[in-house]
Amino acid sequence: MARQEDIIVGRRLKSSYISTVVSITLVLFVLGLLGLIVLHAKKISDHLQENIGFSLILADNARQPDIILLQKTLDTKPAVKSTTFISREEAAEELMDELGEDFIEFLGYNPLFPSIDIRLRAGYTHPDSVKVFKNQLKENRIVKEVYYQESLVHLINENIKRIGGVLLLFSILLTIIAFALINNTIRLSVFSKRFLIKSMQLVGATQSFIRKPFVIKGIIQGIIGAVIAIGLLIFTLYTAQQQIPELQAFQDINLLFALFALVIFLGIIISWISTFFAVKKYLKIKTDYLYFY
Numbered sequence: 001m002a003r004q005e006d007i008i009v010g011r012r013l014k015s016s017y018i019s020t021v022v023s024i025t026l027v028l029f030v031l032g033l034l035g036l037i038v039l040h041a042k043k044i045s046d047h048l049q050e051n052i053g054f055s056l057i058l059a060d061n062a063r064q065p066d067i068i069l070l071q072k073t074l075d076t077k078p079a080v081k082s083t084t085f086i087s088r089e090e091a092a093e094e095l096m097d098e099l100g101e102d103f104i105e106f107l108g109y110n111p112l113f114p115s116i117d118i119r120l121r122a123g124y125t126h127p128d129s130v131k132v133f134k135n136q137l138k139e140n141r142i143v144k145e146v147y148y149q150e151s152l153v154h155l156i157n158e159n160i161k162r163i164g165g166v167l168l169l170f171s172i173l174l175t176i177i178a179f180a181l182i183n184n185t186i187r188l189s190v191f192s193k194r195f196l197i198k199s200m201q202l203v204g205a206t207q208s209f210i211r212k213p214f215v216i217k218g219i220i221q222g223i224i225g226a227v228i229a230i231g232l233l234i235f236t237l238y239t240a241q242q243q244i245p246e247l248q249a250f251q252d253i254n255l256l257f258a259l260f261a262l263v264i265f266l267g268i269i270i271s272w273i274s275t276f277f278a279v280k281k282y283l284k285i286k287t288d289y290l291y292f293y
């Protein structure tokens with residue numbers, strides 16, 4: 001009879017252990033999934049900002065050495081990601097391809113000017129920064145005009161701000177919910193052992209001695225849950241890239257490893273804090289009140 005009871009208790013403990021790990025895994029998976037969305041959203045927003053058209057129209061009499069010097073000067077600026085020189089002939093060929101006819105033959109001359117296409121880094125595409133950069137470029141004597149779509153720059157920055165604010169708010173809210181869910185799961189696990197905790201305390205065991213195995217077990221559960229969650233995240237990311245191959249262009253291995261490290265850290269720290277305070281609660285409760293908690 002005693003052996004049968006031991007088997008039943010053992011099964012319940014295993015079931016409790018597994019359910020705790022599964023709960024931690026699912027919560028960390030959702031948090032990691034949000035992290036993947038945030039990372040890819042940041043990469044996509046940077047890609048959009050760095051592909052805003054920004055053209056320097058050069059004077060018709062600009063000499064080739066001056067153009068080369070200007071382009072090299074631009075390439076050294078921290079705000080500039082890349083520059084591309086487009087000669088009058090190349091500009092004419094591009095326009096003829098778009099129009100589908102030879103406008104030079106019709107006009108009798110090439111009305112286009114040489115230009116330099118500039119792509120700015122994402123951190124320098126704020127409307128105010130772009131205006132300052134534009135005014136600096138216009139001071140150069142071989143620059144005839146600086147052209148960019150001001151309304152598009154403003155629209156992209158405003159939309160990125162809104163999306164970023166929503167994602168930040170959602171991240172904070174989900175983190176709080178995740179902490180609460182893992183905390184409640186671990187507290188229920190510790191609740192089933194409240195009589196064992198009190199028995200150990202009554203025979204003279206110190207609080208740190210009682211707390212230690214529970215905390216270690218909680219940390220192990222957090223690590224296991226985090227590792228399984230990372231496996232699910234890798235599978236989800238792989239599946240998404242198979243369905244949308246363009247996502248591979250926005251993948252950053254270093255950021256992914258940082259995200260996985262964060263998932264493990266959250267699994268450990270949340271499990272440790274939750275276990276610590278759950279055990280502490282039952283260490284302070286009087287024996288008569290154990291049946292009411």
